[in-house]
Structures are given as C-alpha cells and as structure tokens.
Amino acid sequence: MPARAVFIAGAGTEIGKTYVTAALTRRLRALGRPVRTLKPLASGVPPLGDPGFAESDTARLLDAQDLALDEAAVEACSPWRFSAPLSPDQAAALEGRSLDLADLVGWCRAQIAGTREGTLLIEGVGGLMSPVTETATGLDWLRALGVPAVLVSGSYLGAISHALTACETLRLHAVPLLAVAVSESEGAPAPASTVAGAIARHAGAPVFCLRRDEPCPDSLADLI
Ligand SMILES: Nc1ncnc2c1ncn2[C@@H]1O[C@H](COP(=O)(O)OP(=O)(O)OP(=O)(O)O)[C@@H](O)[C@H]1O
Ligand SMILES: C[C@H](N)[C@H](N)CCCCCC(=O)O
Numbered sequence: 001m002p003a004r005a006v007f008i009a010g011a012g013t014e015i016g017k018t019y020v021t022a023a024l025t026r027r028l029r030a031l032g033r034p035v036r037t038l039k040p041l042a043s044g045v046p047p048l049g050d051p052g053f054a055e056s057d058t059a060r061l062l063d064a065q066d067l068a069l070d071e072a073a074v075e076a077c078s079p080w081r082f083s084a085p086l087s088p089d090q091a092a093a094l095e096g097r098s099l100d101l102a103d104l105v106g107w108c109r110a111q112i113a114g115t116r117e118g119t120l121l122i123e124g125v126g127g128l129m130s131p132v133t134e135t136a137t138g139l140d141w142l143r144a145l146g147v148p149a150v151l152v153s154g155s156y157l158g159a160i161s162h163a164l165t166a167c168e169t170l171r172l173h174a175v176p177l178l179a180v181a182v183s184e185s186e187g188a189p190a191p192a193s194t195v196a197g198a199i200a201r202h203a204g205a206p207v208f209c210l211r212r213d214e215p216c217p218d219s220l221a222d223l224i
C-alpha cells in the first residue's frame with residue numbers, strides 16, 4: 001500500500017508551514033510512525049555550500065528527518081530549488097529557468113507511489129494560491145495531486161480572515177481539509193489560542209495551536 005500523503009498548505013507565506021511540518025515530522029517519528037517529508041518546490045534557497053542554506057526550508061525539513069545535508073538528500077527532498085526569495089515562477093525566471101505543473105505533479109505522484117508505508121508530508125509554497133509556475137497556483141498543484149490538506153495559519157492580526165478564506169477556497173474546490181494548525185506569530189496582539197478559537201468557529205475542521213517553540217500536539221499527529 002502506498003504512503004498516505006498530506007499536503008501542508010499555507011494561508012500565506014512565512015507564517016509557519018515549515019515550522020509545523022518539521023514539528024509534525026518529529027512527532028510522527030517519536031511515535032514510531034514512518035514519515036517522509038518533502039518540499040518539492042522551494043524559493044529562497046541558497047546553494048548547498050552557502051552558510052545560509054542551513055536556514056532554508058529544505059535544510060529544516062531534512063534536519064527534522066535526521067537526514068544528512070548532502071547533495072543526494074537535498075535533491076530527493078527539493079528537486080526544484082531557486083535562490084531568490086520570491087514567488088517560485090519569478091525566482092525561476094531570474095535564473096533563466098521555468099517549471100511545468102505536469103512535471104511537479106508527476107514527480108510528487110511518483111514519490112507517493114514509491115513510498116511503501118507511513119506518511120508522506122508535502123509542504124507547499126507560500127499561500128494556497130501563490131503561483132507555482134507562470135500559469136498555475138498552489139491550489140492547482142494540490143487539486144492535481146488529489147490528497148488531503150492541513151492548512152497552516154499564523155496568529156498575526158488578520159490571520160483569521162486569511163485562514164478562513166483559504167478554508168473556504170479548499171471547500172469550494174472539494175479538497176479535504178484534515179486540520180488547521182495555528183502557529184503563533186511573533187509579536188501577535190492576541191493569544192494564539194484566541195485566534196485558533198475564532199478560526200474553529202467557522203473552519204469546519206479541527207483547529208490546533210502551536211505556541212512559539214512548542215512541539216506538535218499529539219492530537220494533531222493522531223489525525224494525520
Ligand atoms: N510556532 C513557532 N515557534 C517558533 N518559531 C516559529 C513558529 N512558527 C513560525 N516560526 C518561525 O517563523 C519563521 C517563518 O516560519 P516558516 O519558515 O515555518 O514559514 P513558512 O510558512 O514555511 O514560509 P514559506 O512560505 O517561505 O515556506 C521561521 O523562522 C520559523 O522558524
Ligand atoms: C520566499 C518565500 N519565503 C516563499 N518561498 C515564496 C512566497 C511566494 C509568495 C507569492 C505570493 O503569494 O505573493
């Protein structure tokens with residue numbers, strides 16, 4: 001039986017997708033559950049030899065899996081990497097490159113089919129409808145994969161509407177939403193639990209809260 005794949009989508013960019021994905025990976029591993037975690041398409045990733053590489057999503061996700069930061073592991077986690085911290089299509093264009101949704105989807109499908117057990121976590125890029133290619137959004141990518149999503153939200157002022165707009169978009173497109181994870185934003189004016197409670201009243205899915213530097217709750221891992 002192939003692995004169960006789950007797409008980690010964002011209500012926006014730099015709001016905690018990688019934090020939550022890494023925390024979930026660690027929790028599943030601690031529970032003895034096999035997990036493989038991918039960030040297939042990543043922008044803002046310096047070359048492997050650059051000191052800044054350690055801060056990249058790819059490095060953080062490999063670290064959560066206890067994998068070495070070598071060329072083979074980086075390529076297996078994130079085959080499409082671009083240096084500029086921009087939307088991936090723009091970052092690709094700056095390098096004279098482009099990518100095709102069919103290639104991205106095909107690669108992800110092959111990883112799902114080739115992972116024989118456990119869970120395959122796939123982190124998206126930016127927000128749910130951030131562009132992934134010149135013509136496709138993250139939502140197109142997620143729909144083409146046909147896998148359920150976990151939506152990550154921040155707790156900054158405005159996060160409630162961003163999260164609920166993403167939930168509604170997923171519902172309109174019949175993407176199963178397993179859970180919403182609210183990752184506490186630095187300097188947020190309201191407690192993350194209050195933000196999570198407000199999202200929970202409308203989201204139509206279980207909502208979990210990860211305060212600053214907190215690990216993944218067991219109850220979230222249990223849903224995956
Ligand atoms: N709950 C948290 N506790 C501590 N730090 C956090 C938490 N959530 C997010 N951060 C930090 O905030 C920053 C942005 O988070 P993260 O990189 O996970 O965002 P992202 O949504 O994955 O961004 P991108 O769109 O670039 O993939 C990172 O430095 C991350 O470690
Ligand atoms: C560089 C950044 N951290 C992400 N990798 C890419 C975010 C793209 C967001 C595009 C958008 O929705 O406007």
Ligand SMILES: [Mg+2]
Pocket residue numbers: 017018019057123
């Ligand atoms: Mg990330």
